[in-house]
Amino acid sequence: MEAAQLPDTGTGRDEGVLRYYRLAKRAEWQVRELPWGEIPPIPEARGSAEKQARRRDIWRSVIMQQLQADTFACEMASQLLNAAPHFEAKLYYSTMVQDESRHTEAWLKLAAETGGEGERDPYLDELAEMFLDLDTLEEKVFLMQVFFERLIIPRFRMIAAASRGTVLEDLCNRLTIDDGIHHRAGVAYERLLLEDANKKQKNQLVKVANRMLPIFVQHALWRPKARAFLGALMQKRDVEMLKQDLEEGIRLAGSLGIDLSDLELPAFDV
Ligand SMILES: [Fe+2]
Numbered sequence: 601m602e603a604a605q606l607p608d609t610g611t612g613r614d615e616g617v618l619r620y621y622r623l624a625k626r627a628e629w630q631v632r633e634l635p636w637g638e639i640p641p642i643p644e645a646r647g648s649a650e651k652q653a654r655r656r657d658i659w660r661s662v663i664m665q666q667l668q669a670d671t672f673a674c675e676m677a678s679q680l681l682n683a684a685p686h687f688e689a690k691l692y693y694s695t696m697v698q699d700e701s702r703h704t705e706a707w708l709k710l711a712a713e714t715g716g717e718g719e720r721d722p723y724l725d726e727l728a729e730m731f732l733d734l735d736t737l738e739e740k741v742f743l744m745q746v747f748f749e750r751l752i753i754p755r756f757r758m759i760a761a762a763s764r765g766t767v768l769e770d771l772c773n774r775l776t777i778d779d780g781i782h783h784r785a786g787v788a789y790e791r792l793l794l795e796d797a798n799k800k801q802k803n804q805l806v807k808v809a810n811r812m813l814p815i816f817v818q819h820a821l822w823r824p825k826a827r828a829f830l831g832a833l834m835q836k837r838d839v840e841m842l843k844q845d846l847e848e849g850i851r852l853a854g855s856l857g858i859d860l861s862d863l864e865l866p867a868f869d870v
């Protein structure tokens with residue numbers, strides 16, 4: 601349905617979210633369009649059998665973390681679809697539910713092609729539990745779309761850069777676009793939701809962000825056993841990246857009119 605045919609809900613304030621509905625429809629893709637069987641699923645390692653097996657374990661752990669994240673995103677997107685009162689937002693969230701479910705399908709297939717699922721990230725489970733339990737729609741949109749989906753995009757870029765010429769790279773490039781839309785749609789919708797919010801409601805967002813940030817930092821710096829030996833090497837770069845990402849997230853929250861003077865940035869150890 602073209603936007604012109606959409607019923608007018610009378611609010612006239614929802615154009616922002618509707619724009620992302622149209623973008624999402626245009627960016628829609630199918631798992632079968634990925635180059636399965638044409639190029640390797642993950643980078644192929646050279647060297648001894650032992651070295652090859654170790655590289656494979658590393659990639660499998662990367663895939664597992666994303667599979668875990670997108671399976672949780674399915675639940676979260678469906679909560680948002682059910683909780684949003686605005687017609688345009690519901691329309692948009694119906695596409696996000698499909699996106700997250702398609703992402704999960706692709707990760708499941710990629711995990712199967714690379715030897716099955718790996719170790720779960722306990723901090724991601726903790727974040728999922730916290731997000732799903734949040735009380736209000738404003739809190740859910742804020743933590744999931746404004747913060748989390750924004751923070752995950754540079755990680756897709758990093759994985760893509762390290763896996764050129766593979767199905768994994770192709771998938772990460774698609775996810776960069778999809779999650780870019782999810783994030784920007786969330787910012788637009790949060791802006792609308794906060795138009796009539798009072799100071800207490802806005803402060804509540806800072807409170808939940810303060811609960812979320814330390815767990816997010818642990819999630820971002822967590823390494824499964826397969827990647828433990830890479831830890832020291834990557835830790836410094838990861839911490840730098842995380843700091844920049846968090847600072848940008850905070851600037852963005854400020855632009856939504858939220859007073860961030862009570863926001864507590866977690867301390868990180870390098
Ligand atoms: Fe996703």
Ligand SMILES: [Fe+2]
Pocket residue numbers: 673700749778779782
């Ligand atoms: Fe997403």
